[in-house]
Amino acid sequence: METIIHFIIFLTAVIEIVLLVRFFTLCNHVEDIKKKMVPNENFQAMFLLYCSAGEKEKAKELLLHEMSLDKMFTTAFFSVLPEHDKAKQAILTKYEKLLKMVDVTLDFETVDKYLKG
Structure with a gap:
């Protein structure tokens, strides 16, 4: 026992x-x-580091990842809610300068065509 x-x-x-x-x-x-x-606390510093070092692909990848963490991301890219247009504009305004630095343009017409189905 x-x-x-x-x-x-x-x-x-x-x-x-x-x-x-x-x-x-x-x-x-x-x-x-x-x-x-x-979201990365050092995002802008890392982004500018990659850009200054000529690593545009890494900077682009970092930027797109950071955008995906934005509160407005889902509403802008995958929503048919009334806030969709406002979210698109907010994303464009917030990231416009950075998108230009890595030669990226966001085509929301493609997104809208997909969402309208």
């Missing part, structure tokens, strides 16, 4: 250790996901 109790205590300790390791692994993954989902 005593052996069974010791075995159960040992098994419980092992399970708790495994759960603790899994918890910290999960926390690490959450941090990685957060970095991808939250």
Whole structure:
């Protein structure tokens, strides 16, 4: 009987250790996901660094990713709500200068054709 109790205590300790390791692994993954989902605090500095170094493709990729994190992004690119036009204008106004720096133009006519179906 005593052996069974010791075995159960040992098994419980092992399970708790495994759960603790899994918890910290999960926390690490959450941090990685957060970095991808939250707008970059250094966005403009990184963008200008890439542009000044001649890395326009990296700057373009960074800009498009940053735009995708914008609050108005979904409304501007995938919505038929009345706010759609206002969101498009907000995106264009906010990122106009940066889009020109990497030679990107946003064609909202294509977006509108797709949304109207």
